[in-house]
Amino acid sequence: MQALAQWSRHRIDEQAQTVIPNVHAMVVGHTTVRRPVVLGNVYHIDTGGWLEHGYFTLLNLTTLEAIPPIPAKLDWEAA
Structure with missing residues (x-):
């Protein structure tokens, strides 16, 4: 299960x-x-900050607002 x-x-x-x-x-x-x-109440925020062309996503845990903002549609291409 884990x-x-x-x-x-x-x-x-x-x-x-x-x-x-x-x-x-x-x-x-x-x-x-x-x-x-965001899919349901699951926030996927791994935007590849460790990659050459990636970046870090910050999430305010009180308001659930992200920097950069979360788009309305999933962009599934790898960073």
């Missing part, structure tokens, strides 16, 4: 918008995306 929770890419591969019940927000990484994205 490996599934840590490494599964099902939600982002399928662009699943389902909400995780009883959780305000889940912030995840390990799958690099060109722009941050």
Whole structure:
């Protein structure tokens, strides 16, 4: 179960918008995306800050506002 929770890419591969019940927000990484994205209540913010052309995404944990802003649509290309 731990490996599934840590490494599964099902939600982002399928662009699943389902909400995780009883959780305000889940912030995840390990799958690099060109722009941050929200799917349901899951915030994918790994924008490849460690890559030459990547950048870091900051997320205000109180307001859930991101810098840079989160676009309305998933940009799934690797950073």
